[in-house]
Structure formats: structure tokens, C-alpha cells
Amino acid sequence: MPPRLGDYGMAVDADEHLLQEGRRKARRFLDGFTDFAFQGNVLEIAFGMILASMFTAVVTSLVSDVLLPPLSVLLPLNKNLEEKFAVLRGGANHNPDVGYNTLKQAQDDGAVVMAYGFFLNRFLNFAGVGLSLYALAALYQYFSHDTTLLKHMVKCKYCRKRINEKSLRCVNCTSWQDGREERRAGL
Numbered sequence: 001m002p003p004r005l006g007d008y009g010m011a012v013d014a015d016e017h018l019l020q021e022g023r024r025k026a027r028r029f030l031d032g033f034t035d036f037a038f039q040g041n042v043l044e045i046a047f048g049m050i051l052a053s054m055f056t057a058v059v060t061s062l063v064s065d066v067l068l069p070p071l072s073v074l075l076p077l078n079k080n081l082e083e084k085f086a087v088l089r090g091g092a093n094h095n096p097d098v099g100y101n102t103l104k105q106a107q108d109d110g111a112v113v114m115a116y117g118f119f120l121n122r123f124l125n126f127a128g129v130g131l132s133l134y135a136l137a138a139l140y141q142y143f144s145h146d147t148t149l150l151k152h153m154v155k156c157k158y159c160r161k162r163i164n165e166k167s168l169r170c171v172n173c174t175s176w177q178d179g180r181e182e183r184r185a186g187l
Contacts, residue, residue, distance in 0.1 A: 055129075055132070055133075056129055059125070059128050059129045059132050060125045060128075060129070062128065063121075063124050063125045063128040064082075064121060064125065067124075067128075068080065068081050068082075068121065068124065079117075080117075081117045081120055081121050081124075082103075082117045082118050082120075082121040083102060083103055083117055084115075084116060084117025084120075085100075085103045085106065085113045085114060085115045085116065085117060085118075086113065086114045086116065087099065087100065087106060087111050087112070087113055088111075088112040088113060088114055089111060089112040090109075090111050091106065091109030091110035091111035092109060092110055093109050094109060094111060103115055103117075103118070134150075137149050137150055138150060147166075151164050151165075152164070152165045153165065156170040156172065156173060156175065156177070157175070157177065157181075158170065158173050158175045158181070159172050159173035159175070161173075163177075
């Protein structure tokens with residue numbers, strides 16, 4: 001009996017085989033993705049990134065909303081730190097005697113401005129997040145006695161490059177750090 005022909009003149013068995021092959025490949029792709037997405041490492045990284053972004057938002061708010069406003073009052077800034085700017089070239093409506101009241105007003109007028117207050121605000125946020133993360137890592141290391149998180153560095157006696165303080169040999173010049181080099185030389 002000849003094979004039954006379907007649409008476009010192909011055999012029905014070939015159509016069913018191609019359909020099954022496509023379903024098998026799609027299922028394999030989906031199974032591979034779910035295996036990857038729900039591995040322990042990927043979930044740990046996702047949770048870590050979410051926590052890190054929330055931690056960064058909290059520290060940024062602490063610096064911007066709590067620490068910088070009193071600093072603006074104590075120092076003669078007369079404005080919030082992020083509103084400090086210098087006009088390098090005035091815009092179309094610039095009056096040199098009055099100037100601009102806000103950074104947005106200057107930018108809307110087309111003025112070329114150096115927004116150093118915004119930069120200082122970002123720099124202080126960076127420093128705050130960095131110091132907070134270092135304090136958190138030091139606290140974790142203190143309570144867990146895990147010495148792999150923070151590594152204290154010293155300079156090698158011979159090549160002066162920085163190495164871990166617990167290193168027996170320098171990774172750069174391979175000299176021994178426990179005094180063997182001096183004993184061999186008879187120093």
C-alpha cells in the first residue's frame with residue numbers, strides 16, 4: 001500500500017515524525033532551561049543580587065536623605081549637595097548677575113554646567129556602600145571565623161608586590177616569606 005499523502009504532497013508519516021521531532025527538541029530545551037534556572041547556584045546568585053540591590057538602595061537613602069542634608073546645613077552650601085553646580089557657559093536666557101537657581105533650570109536653558117554636587121553625592125554613596133559592605137564582611141568573618149572573605153595583604157620582602165599575609169611563598173618572585181632566604185644566604 002503506498003504512503004498516504006498529506007498537504008504539500010509529503011507523506012503523513014513524515015509530517016508526524018517532524019512534528020514529534022520538533023516537540024522533542026522543544027521539550028529538551030525547556031527541560032534544560034528549568035534545570036539551569038532552578039539550580040542551587042543560580043538561585044543563590046539571584047537572591048544575592050536582589051539583596052545587594054536592596055542593601056545598596058538602603059545605604060544610598062541613608063547617605064542622600066539622612067547624612068547629606070545636615071552636612072548641607074553645617075557647611076555654607078545654602079542648597080542640597082546634589083544641587084551644587086558651576087555654569088561653564090550660559091544658555092540663551094542666562095543672566096550673569098542672577099544666574100540659575102537650580103541645575104535643571106540651567107540644563108533646560110541649554111547652559112553647559114559642571115554638576116560637581118551630583119558627582120560628590122554619588123561619590124559619597126559609593127564610599128558609604130563600600131564601607132558598609134566592608135563592615136558587613138568583617139562582621140561575618142568575626143562571627144564565622146571564615147578567613148577566605150577578607151584577605152589582609154602585605155608587601156613581599158624581596159619584590160615588594162602585595163601578597164596575602166598568610167602566604168609562605170610570594171606568588172610573584174617565589175621567595176620564601178618565613179626567613180629561609182636569609183638563612184641560606186647566611187645573613
